[in-house]
Amino acid sequence: MSTSTRLAGVAAFLLAVFVLVPWAIAASGRWDFYYTLTSVALLSIASAGVWLTFYIGRINIGQGAYALVGGYVSAILMTKAGFSFWLTLPLAGLFCAGLSVLIGLPILRLRGVYFAMVTLVLTEVARLSALALPVTNGAKGITSIPLPGEVSLFGLTLIPDFATLANPKLAFYLVAALLMVLCFAALYRIVNSRLGHLCRSLQQNEELSASIGVNTAYLRVLAYSISSFFGGIAGAMFVAISQSIYPSSFQVADSVNFMLNCFLGGLGYVFGPMLGTLLLYFGWDLLFTTGRFQLLIYSSLLIVLMLVLPNGILSLLDRKGGRR
Amino acid sequence: MEQILVNGLYLGAQYALIALGLTLIFSLMNVLNFAHGQMYVLGGFVTYTIVSQLGLPFIVGLIGSAVTLAVVGAMIEKFLFRPVIRRSHREESTMLLAAGIAFFLDAVILLLFGEKQRGVPKIINGVFNWDFRIIMPYDRILIGVLAIAMIAAFILFMQYSRAGRAMRALAQDRVAAQLMGVDVDRYSMIGFALGAMLAGLVGGLLVTITGVNLGMGGPTSIKAFMMIMIGGAGVISGAIAGGFILGMMESIGLTVLAAYGDITYLVIFASLMVFLAIRPQGLMGKPWG
Numbered sequence: 001m002s003t004s005t006r007l008a009g010v011a012a013f014l015l016a017v018f019v020l021v022p023w024a025i026a027a028s029g030r031w032d033f034y035y036t037l038t039s040v041a042l043l044s045i046a047s048a049g050v051w052l053t054f055y056i057g058r059i060n061i062g063q064g065a066y067a068l069v070g071g072y073v074s075a076i077l078m079t080k081a082g083f084s085f086w087l088t089l090p091l092a093g094l095f096c097a098g099l100s101v102l103i104g105l106p107i108l109r110l111r112g113v114y115f116a117m118v119t120l121v122l123t124e125v126a127r128l129s130a131l132a133l134p135v136t137n138g139a140k141g142i143t144s145i146p147l148p149g150e151v152s153l154f155g156l157t158l159i160p161d162f163a164t165l166a167n168p169k170l171a172f173y174l175v176a177a178l179l180m181v182l183c184f185a186a187l188y189r190i191v192n193s194r195l196g197h198l199c200r201s202l203q204q205n206e207e208l209s210a211s212i213g214v215n216t217a218y219l220r221v222l223a224y225s226i227s228s229f230f231g232g233i234a235g236a237m238f239v240a241i242s243q244s245i246y247p248s249s250f251q252v253a254d255s256v257n258f259m260l261n262c263f264l265g266g267l268g269y270v271f272g273p274m275l276g277t278l279l280l281y282f283g284w285d286l287l288f289t290t291g292r293f294q295l296l297i298y299s300s301l302l303i304v305l306m307l308v309l310p311n312g313i314l315s316l317l318d319r320k321g322g323r324r
Numbered sequence: 325m326e327q328i329l330v331n332g333l334y335l336g337a338q339y340a341l342i343a344l345g346l347t348l349i350f351s352l353m354n355v356l357n358f359a360h361g362q363m364y365v366l367g368g369f370v371t372y373t374i375v376s377q378l379g380l381p382f383i384v385g386l387i388g389s390a391v392t393l394a395v396v397g398a399m400i401e402k403f404l405f406r407p408v409i410r411r412s413h414r415e416e417s418t419m420l421l422a423a424g425i426a427f428f429l430d431a432v433i434l435l436l437f438g439e440k441q442r443g444v445p446k447i448i449n450g451v452f453n454w455d456f457r458i459i460m461p462y463d464r465i466l467i468g469v470l471a472i473a474m475i476a477a478f479i480l481f482m483q484y485s486r487a488g489r490a491m492r493a494l495a496q497d498r499v500a501a502q503l504m505g506v507d508v509d510r511y512s513m514i515g516f517a518l519g520a521m522l523a524g525l526v527g528g529l530l531v532t533i534t535g536v537n538l539g540m541g542g543p544t545s546i547k548a549f550m551m552i553m554i555g556g557a558g559v560i561s562g563a564i565a566g567g568f569i570l571g572m573m574e575s576i577g578l579t580v581l582a583a584y585g586d587i588t589y590l591v592i593f594a595s596l597m598v599f600l601a602i603r604p605q606g607l608m609g610k611p612w613g
Contacts, residue, residue, distance in 0.1 A: 054416075059416050059419065103597075106597065106598075106600070106601030107597065107600065107601070109601070109604050110600060110604045113350065113354075113356045113557060114553065114557065114600075114604060114605070114606075116356060116419070117356070117549040117550075117552075117553050117557075118553065118596075118597070118600060120546060120549060121546065121549065121550060121553075121593055121596065121597075122593075122597075124546055124589070124593065125590065125593040125594070125597075128587075128589055128590045128593070129590060131586070132586065132587050132590055252542055252546065253542070256358070256423050259419065259420075259423075260420055260423055260424075263416075263417060263419070263420035264420070267414060267416075268413075292434070292435065293431075293435075295427060295430060295431035295434065296428070296431035296432065296435065298427065298431075299424050299425075299427035299428035299430075299431055300428060302420070302423075302424035302427065302428075303404060303421065303424040303425065303428060306404075306408055306417070306420055306421045306424060307404065307407060307408060310408050310411050310412035310413075310417045311412055311413050311414075311417065
């Protein structure tokens, strides 16, 4: 694909996210869609992290743990230490990245289902720790967290105080969408760099790439910490929106969903997790009207989709010339 | 102390039986069966329906659970896993399918049996009491003995029967087994059915003691994953060892750590991480499963 069509595609996407969607919502008056779309944007950031661990050939079902940790770091810094939200956002990501280096060093030696199972257990560990640690306030969680405050540089207001805004939903949507765009741009850049090629060699054959001098141990920890960084900022942002966090805010089901998003979109495509999240989240929401059959229809659709398109939705593109 | 050990043995026998089914499916098809906990819950509900609603004897309920789950497992393998494994580029794709099946079974259980906690009346009354050092209700002893008998029967079946030998050959090397004339498709299906049946049997056994409810599926799967991680995935002896070790740890932890609050599982998880850092393939597993 040529550079100009790719640029046009990116421009169209940005236009749709930042102009068309707010316009359409304002025109139709469906303000509740903002919350749905904000959630999709944030969940797709966390899924992007999972996707990156898939890219080095590991199945990661532990993203919920990092989202929870990120959320708690942000919440505790804001309520106990009085930090501004905008400062806690990167701090939550960095904390998760640091934590994932510590956890990743031993567990990244595992492969295949072993790694998948350990990360699944990790999600449960995070939930139980949040219940047991004194600083997290146990099952009661942390509530009434302040909305993001204002950021000004030399007296010039860059970001207004969210509490004074007439429409904080729109503001949250824009912030989340911006974060999502930045994360996927970073992911795209990583995948199409030397680092990305090295990661791909890990996915195909770890021994072989180690034998030709790739530092596999360093690379997989690096990829895992970037992945956890994404999980952390997604969790922190969620806390700012819901203004509360509980040990059950992110649990095993969420971790599994992050993984499903990646599968559904397609593991070979950078934008797979975004599409997967959009479809799964919206699909679930739309099926709400079916009442008690919601889960039945949803899971049947998942199974059918898997039978028809076992390599993800974006694998449809493969037939038309194999774009990657 | 004796009490703790007996409790651990009893728990371990149940756990080992769950882990056996999961590890069997994993070793044959390289599929991590996310729906294992849901199959266990389904087995419990089938026994509940037969025993409490229809008023038939417990043993009929147990057989009913086993047959139902074996049929469900065989269907899932034949119509879902087999085509997906054949057509997908990466074998991890089966995890999405397995998770989808877990959701599906949850939905089916919710629609058929509702969300209430269900149980069946005690099968035997009375409590075994040895000088107040070991106190154990008779029905727990019966269930524990039944579970151990089933484990023994399963091992004998895998060791000496024709189907068991074929499945062990499949687990060792799929292609070689096929070249030796093993009907791979048929024995994959039998293996999956057997694994699902074991899950159903445990469900049927435990419904008499702890009861069963919809939310038990996910946590049970996680426990089963832990057991096969401790023992090593795809190895039968490992699954049994993992089950008994987890049962013991839970029993000891609940007694010793009770003073510090509800942290037994946190300690178990943390020690599992440390253990896996030292021995990634578990106690008896092959490296990289």
